[in-house]
Amino acid sequence: xxxxxxxxxxxxxxxGSSTLIFxxxxxxxxxxxxxxxxxxxxxxxxxxxxxxxxxxxHEYAPDxxxxxxxxxxxLIPPVSGG
Numbered sequence: 001x002x003x004x005x006x007x008x009x010x011x012x013x014x015x016g017s018s019t020l021i022f023x024x025x026x027x028x029x030x031x032x033x034x035x036x037x038x039x040x041x042x043x044x045x046x047x048x049x050x051x052x053x054x055x056x057x058h059e060y061a062p063d064x065x066x067x068x069x070x071x072x073x074x075l076i077p078p079v080s081g082g
Contacts, residue, residue, distance in 0.1 A: 001027040032063030
């Protein structure tokens with residue numbers, strides 16, 4: 001399954017792109033499992049991935065939500081303001 005993921009803030013900087021096509025060998029994959037797979041594939045970004053929220057089709061997704069191919073996915077790291 002191919003998942004198109006939009007990346008934001010420092011996460012995009014660490015990975016080096018604001019979009020990512022991720023190939024998951026599971027289908028469907030849950031939002032929590034996607035974070036695990038991404039962390040394993042991008043160990044330098046793993047700390048940020050672990051605390052990021054996943055949005056699916058413009059709504060925040062709980063860890064147990066299934067992501068299907070064609071879903072619009074975004075990985076949103078925490079942002080500090082001031």
